[in-house]
Amino acid sequence: AQSxxxxxxxxxxxxxxxxxxxxxxxxxxxxxLFWYVQYPGQHLQLLLKYFSGDPxxxxxxxxxxxxxxxxxxxxxxxPSVQWSDTAEYFCAVNPNTDKLIFGTGTRLQVFP
Amino acid sequence: xxxxxQHPSRVICKSGxxxxxxxxxxxxxxxxxxxxxxxxxQSLMLMATSNEGSKATYEQGVEKDKFLxxxxxxxxxxxxxxxxxxEDSSFYICSARDGGPSYEQYFGPGTRLTxx
Numbered sequence: 001a002q003s004x005x006x007x008x009x010x011x012x013x014x015x016x017x018x019x020x021x022x023x024x025x026x027x028x029x030x031x032x033l034f035w036y037v038q039y040p041g042q043h044l045q046l047l048l049k050y051f052s053g054d055p056x057x058x059x060x061x062x063x064x065x066x067x068x069x070x071x072x073x074x075x076x077x078x079p080s081v082q083w084s085d086t087a088e089y090f091c092a093v094n095p096n097t098d099k100l101i102f103g104t105g106t107r108l109q110v111f112p
Numbered sequence: 113x114x115x116x117x118q119h120p121s122r123v124i125c126k127s128g129x130x131x132x133x134x135x136x137x138x139x140x141x142x143x144x145x146x147x148x149x150x151x152x153x154q155s156l157m158l159m160a161t162s163n164e165g166s167k168a169t170y171e172q173g174v175e176k177d178k179f180l181x182x183x184x185x186x187x188x189x190x191x192x193x194x195x196x197x198x199e200d201s202s203f204y205i206c207s208a209r210d211g212g213p214s215y216e217q218y219f220g221p222g223t224r225l226t227x228x
Contacts, residue, residue: 032215034216036219042221043205043219043220043221043222044156044205044207044219045219046216049216051215090155090156094215098144098146098161098209098215099146099158099161100146100158100207100215100217101158102155102156102157103155104154104155105153105154105155107153
């Protein structure tokens with residue numbers, strides 16, 4: 001079945017550690033890719049998006065993601081996390097329709 | 113820019129009653145709005161897509177007679193949970209698109225519904 005997978009359900013890091021969150025999707029053809037963040041008690045915010053062009057996408061707050069078409073992946077990275085990055089992170093895919101299909105989310109906890 | 117609001121943020125209702133949740137795009141015209149449901153510690157599940165002036169398109173397994181969606185204007189969509197039951201308790205989130213070439217959706221803050 002078509003789906004979006006986030007294999008890391010809960011990640012715990014110390015400040016300054018590097019972060020990589022995995023996202024894989026199973027849709028064929030052209031897709032648009034997104035990473036959203038949900039800070040505690042707040043609404044979903046867009047971190048970054050990929051539509052076309054350079055597969056390495058830079059977003060807000062020092063986040064970046066790389067689209068690897070051959071691996072159907074769009075992993076999120078940050079070289080040095082901060083306590084304020086503690087949040088829920090969602091990968092989402094738009095398979096050329098109006099719909100956004102979300103992954104199950106990854107809860108990131110960063111300890112000072 | 114691109115702010116979406118929801119009202120109320122929290123609502124508690126008795127079983128069997130109906131509850132209406134509003135979703136508004138504050139600074140843009142939303143040709144398409146989406147309603148999601150988020151269970152605790154789970155992802156967002158798309159319930160329906162609504163286009164201004166037309167009937168909503170519901171996802172498989174979502175009862176259209178139970179979750180009534182109205183998108184009467186380019187800035188307002190409403191979700192009415194009819195004859196609510198405790199299993200309808202959840203976090204309901206709306207999002208909106210502005211009709212441009214980007215498929216980006218702007219999300220509201222969500223509404224926590226508790227049915228007692």
